[in-house]
Structure formats: C-alpha cells, structure tokens
Amino acid sequence: MPSTVTEMAISLWKNLLQTTKERLLQQRRMSLYNGAHGYEEELIKKKLQQFAGGSINLSKEDNGIGILTLNNPKLMNAFTGTMMLELQERVTELENWKDGKGLIIYGAGNTFCSGSDLNAVKAISNSQDGMNMCMFMQNTLTRLMRLPLISVALVQGKAVGGGAELTTACDFRLMTPGSEIRFVHKHMGLVPGWGGAARLVGIVGSGAALRLLSGAARLDPESALRLGLSEETLSSSDETGALEEARAWLSGYTEGPASVIRAVKEVVTAGRELPVEAALRREKDVFGTVWGGPANLQALVRRPKHK
Numbered sequence: 001m002p003s004t005v006t007e008m009a010i011s012l013w014k015n016l017l018q019t020t021k022e023r024l025l026q027q028r029r030m031s032l033y034n035g036a037h038g039y040e041e042e043l044i045k046k047k048l049q050q051f052a053g054g055s056i057n058l059s060k061e062d063n064g065i066g067i068l069t070l071n072n073p074k075l076m077n078a079f080t081g082t083m084m085l086e087l088q089e090r091v092t093e094l095e096n097w098k099d100g101k102g103l104i105i106y107g108a109g110n111t112f113c114s115g116s117d118l119n120a121v122k123a124i125s126n127s128q129d130g131m132n133m134c135m136f137m138q139n140t141l142t143r144l145m146r147l148p149l150i151s152v153a154l155v156q157g158k159a160v161g162g163g164a165e166l167t168t169a170c171d172f173r174l175m176t177p178g179s180e181i182r183f184v185h186k187h188m189g190l191v192p193g194w195g196g197a198a199r200l201v202g203i204v205g206s207g208a209a210l211r212l213l214s215g216a217a218r219l220d221p222e223s224a225l226r227l228g229l230s231e232e233t234l235s236s237s238d239e240t241g242a243l244e245e246a247r248a249w250l251s252g253y254t255e256g257p258a259s260v261i262r263a264v265k266e267v268v269t270a271g272r273e274l275p276v277e278a279a280l281r282r283e284k285d286v287f288g289t290v291w292g293g294p295a296n297l298q299a300l301v302r303r304p305k306h307k
C-alpha cells in the first residue's frame with residue numbers, strides 16, 4: 001500500500017516540522033534578544049566554535065534531578081567558546097525534559113567556574129563580538145533561569161567573574177567550606193554582561209550588589225549566607241559528598257509529581273518577572289493545568305490533614 005506509506009511519511013514529516021517550529025518559537029519566547037536587537041547569532045556561534053576545549057555534561061536522574069557539570073578543570077572550569085555553545089544545547093535539552101523537577105550545576109575538580117576563558121576573551125575583544133557574546137550568554141542564562149526546574153548552583157572552590165554570574169541564574173546557591181563567590185569584573189575593566197548584575201540586585205538588593213561589584217569583594221560562605229546569596233553552607237568539601245548533600249537539600253523541594261513542582265516554579269517565575277496583572281493571569285493559566293489534575297484528584301480522595 002504505497003499511498004498509505006507515503007501518507008504516513010508525509011504526516012510524520014509534518015509533525016516533525018510542527019514540533020521543530022514550536023520548539024524554535026518557544027526558544028525565541030524564552031530568549032531576550034533576536035535580530036531586531038542587532039543580535040547576530042550565527043556569526044557569534046561561528047566565532048565561539050573556534051575556541052574549543054572542555055565540555056558541559058548533563059545527566060538526568062530518575063528522581064527528576066538533572067546534574068549539569070562544567071568540565072574544564074585545567075582552566076578552573078573557565079568557559080571556552082565551545083562550552084558556551086554546549087551550554088545552549090544542554091539548556092534546550094532541559095527545556096524538552098518533561099519529567100524534570102530540579103537541576104544542580106557544579107564544576108568538575110572541586111571548583112565552580114572562573115568565568116570566560118581569557119584566551120577567547122582576548123581574541124573577541126572587539127565591540128561587535130563582545131555585544132554578540134553578551135547577548136548569546138544572556139539568552140542562554142535567561143532560558144536557564146526560566147526552566148520549570150528548581151535550580152541550585154553548588155559552589156565549591158571559586159565562582160569568579162562569569163562563574164559568579166552563572167550562580168545568579170540559579171534559584172539557589174549552596175556553598176561548601178572554603179569556597180568563594182567573587183564578581184571580579186571591575187578588575188578586568190568590566191561590568192557583568194551575562195545578566196549577573198540585574199539578577200544580583202534581585203537577590204541581595206541594590207545596595208549590597210553595588211558593594212559587591214564596586215569592591216570586587218570576596219564572598220565566603222558565611223558572608224554569602226548573611227547577604228541571602230547562599231541558602232546554606234554544606235559540610236562536605238569533596239565532590240561526591242557535596243553533590244550528595246546538594247541532592248538531599250534539593251529533594252526537600254522536588255518531592256512530589258513533576259506537574260506540580262514545575263507549576264510551582266512557573267508561578268514564581270511569573271511573579272518575579274512580570275507586572276502584577278500579567279503575573280496573576282499567568283498564575284491563573286498555570287493553576288488551570290493542576291486543578292482537577294491527577295495529583296489534585298488523588299489528594300481529594302486521600303483527604304490529607306496538614307497538621
């Protein structure tokens with residue numbers, strides 16, 4: 001029956017096109033910049049491709065927690081060009097992971113991340129490349145922040161420059177003893193460009209953000225805790241122990257059905273990012289996805305008491 005086979009192939013092809021179109025539309029919606037802002041994505045991707053090294057690895061665990069590893073330990077996990085490209089790919093993968101509930105980001109070799117690879121930075125130190133790299137990273141980190149996953153930056157060793165900025169794209173930060181977060185940009189003649197300043201103000205307030213950026217202050221776990229930048233100081237310093245503690249901490253918030261946990265993150269994102277009326281409308285829409293849903297109906301049958 002060739003015509004049936006042909007029809008099936010056409011229908012599959014149409015579905016694939018539709019899915020790809022929807023995914024691209026979703027990515028555009030979640031991103032900040034496009035061509036209208038002078039952003040030249042293909043150009044910067046070609047440039048970044050030239051600065052290779054390291055990798056960004058993702059493993060998705062059965063408990064709904066993803067583990068994203070920054071892996072370039074010989075440069076203190078500095079972001080090479082290809083790592084920036086891989087980060088974008090991993091974020092796309094996470095956007096498509098419908099069973100996901102949480103995410104832990106950490107660095108290989110007991111240190112978090114030392115920002116941009118300074119070799120790449122030197123080579124793209126002209127204005128056009130700088131602006132495009134800035135918009136590329138802001139797009140990626142904004143999509144990361146908007147994932148319907150509760151995210152944690154597990155800071156071991158040092159989170160410096162762009163590494164410090166990356167921690168602010170997570171919902172929470174956990175620090176290990178002896179670790180530090182430091183916005184060193186001023187000493188590089190820069191300000192944050194990956195969205196770190198705007199997010200830092202949202203986390204610690206404008207006064208503290210101004211002090212941290214203008215003083216390029218070294219934040220140890222105790223100071224970060226006091227400022228509300230870190231949630232908790234873990235007891236382990238080694239990778240395995242710290243990851244285990246971070247998993248346990250996060251699972252306190254990701255316990256339960258994915259549909260509900262993801263909905264929680266979505267209403268909070270709306271509350272943080274949207275004007276109040278738009279946030280309320282978004283909350284209403286998200287509420288509609290859980291009201292009368294399986295978790296809600298099961299709870300009604302169980303009639304739990306919340307004592």
Ligand SMILES: CCCC(=O)SCCNC(=O)CCNC(=O)[C@H](O)C(C)(C)COP(=O)(O)OP(=O)(O)OC[C@H]1O[C@@H](n2cnc3c(N)ncnc32)[C@H](O)[C@@H]1OP(=O)(O)O
Nearest residue numbers: 074075076078114115116117118119160161162188193194
């Ligand atoms: C919009 C975002 C822009 C930015 O990210 S601006 C900020 C860029 N980052 C930096 O300036 C950090 C520079 N690095 C440092 O200050 C120190 O290396 C750091 C991170 C405090 C670690 O210090 P230590 O623990 O003493 O380790 P170390 O200095 O011996 O480093 C080990 C090897 O890693 C290298 N490295 C560290 N950070 C790097 C980077 N960002 N780009 C390129 N290479 C980097 C470092 O040069 C050293 O290599 P080598 O052993 O000298 O060959």
